[in-house]
Structures are given as C-alpha cells and as structure tokens.
Amino acid sequence: MTETSALAEWIFEQMADAAIYADRSGAIVRWNQAAATLFGHSAAEALGQNLDLIIPERLRPAHWRGFEAAMSSGVTRTHGRATLTSAMHKEGRKLYVEMTFALVVDTDGKTCGSVAVARDVTARVEHERDVARHGGAV
Structure with missing residues (x-):
C-alpha cells in the first residue's frame, strides 16, 4: 500500500460522518466506523449487502x-x-440523516459507484417537529 492510499484509507475510516461506498449494483463495498455507529451494523454485517439495509421500505422504489x-x-x-x-437503524428505529451523494468515476470516465456521507440529524428534526406541533411551546 502506498503512503497516499494508506492516507486515503485512514481518512475514510476516521471521518466523523458516516461514509458508504456502493458499487454500480448498489452493493455496499466500503462502510466506515461512523456508519457502523450511526446505523448499528458493523462493517462485517454491511459489506456485500444491498443499500436496502438502511433504506426504509417505503423509500426504496424512489431510491432505486x-x-x-x-x-x-x-x-x-x-x-x-x-x-x-x-x-433505518439496525434495531428498526427511524433515523433522520442529512446525506450528500457523489458518483465515483474511474480514470476512463466510467461511473464505478456512489459514495454517500451521512450525518445524524434525528434530534434536530424531532425537536423542530415538536415545536411546530406545539406552536413553539416546547
């Protein structure tokens, strides 16, 4: 492993936000420690699985x-x-996440897959909904 590829590996694994790389078929190829913490699935459990692992069933058709x-x-x-x-968390509870997506393209310009970076915003979204429901009296 070159110093540059080792550095890239360390960065990916040690990011504070969840990072997930899926290939063209939607199979999870990379899953960092923050993804394991956020979604509850270890890398061993997630790798090779379909992205449906974390996508609520009602959102799957639109996602795909x-x-x-x-x-x-x-x-x-x-x-x-x-x-x-x-x-979805492994335990079945609903999460709200802010995600950014980027396509990963090889040196020939061919799309290899997609990387997503996610941050848990569940507490913020639930608080905002409580405030909206109770007219600011939370």
Whole structure:
C-alpha cells in the first residue's frame, strides 16, 4: 500500500460522518466506523449487502429509480447538495440523516459507484417537529 492510499484509507475510516461506498449494483463495498455507529451494523454485517439495509421500505422504489438513473447518466439529482432523508437503524428505529451523494468515476470516465456521507440529524428534526406541533411551546 502506498503512503497516499494508506492516507486515503485512514481518512475514510476516521471521518466523523458516516461514509458508504456502493458499487454500480448498489452493493455496499466500503462502510466506515461512523456508519457502523450511526446505523448499528458493523462493517462485517454491511459489506456485500444491498443499500436496502438502511433504506426504509417505503423509500426504496424512489431510491432505486434515482440510483439507477445516476449510474446510467453519470449525474446525480442533488448535485452534491445535502438532502434530508429517513434511514433505518439496525434495531428498526427511524433515523433522520442529512446525506450528500457523489458518483465515483474511474480514470476512463466510467461511473464505478456512489459514495454517500451521512450525518445524524434525528434530534434536530424531532425537536423542530415538536415545536411546530406545539406552536413553539416546547
């Protein structure tokens, strides 16, 4: 392993935010420690699994339409902007996460897969909903 590739590995693994790389088929290839903490699945449990592992069932059809469109067109709908979405923890509880997505392209310009970086915003979203429900009296 070169010094540069070792550094890239250390950065990926030690990021504070969850980082997930999935190949063109949607299989999880990389899953950092922050992803394990956020979603409750160890890397050993997540690697090789489909992204449905963390996608709520009701969101799966829309996710896969967008994923497949991005893989074939080479363009994401969000263009790197953070997106608030729902996700699932291993224990079945609902999470709210802000995610950014990027396509990973090889030196020939071929899309290899997608990387997502996620941050848990569950507490913030639930607080905002409580405030909205109770007219600011939380």
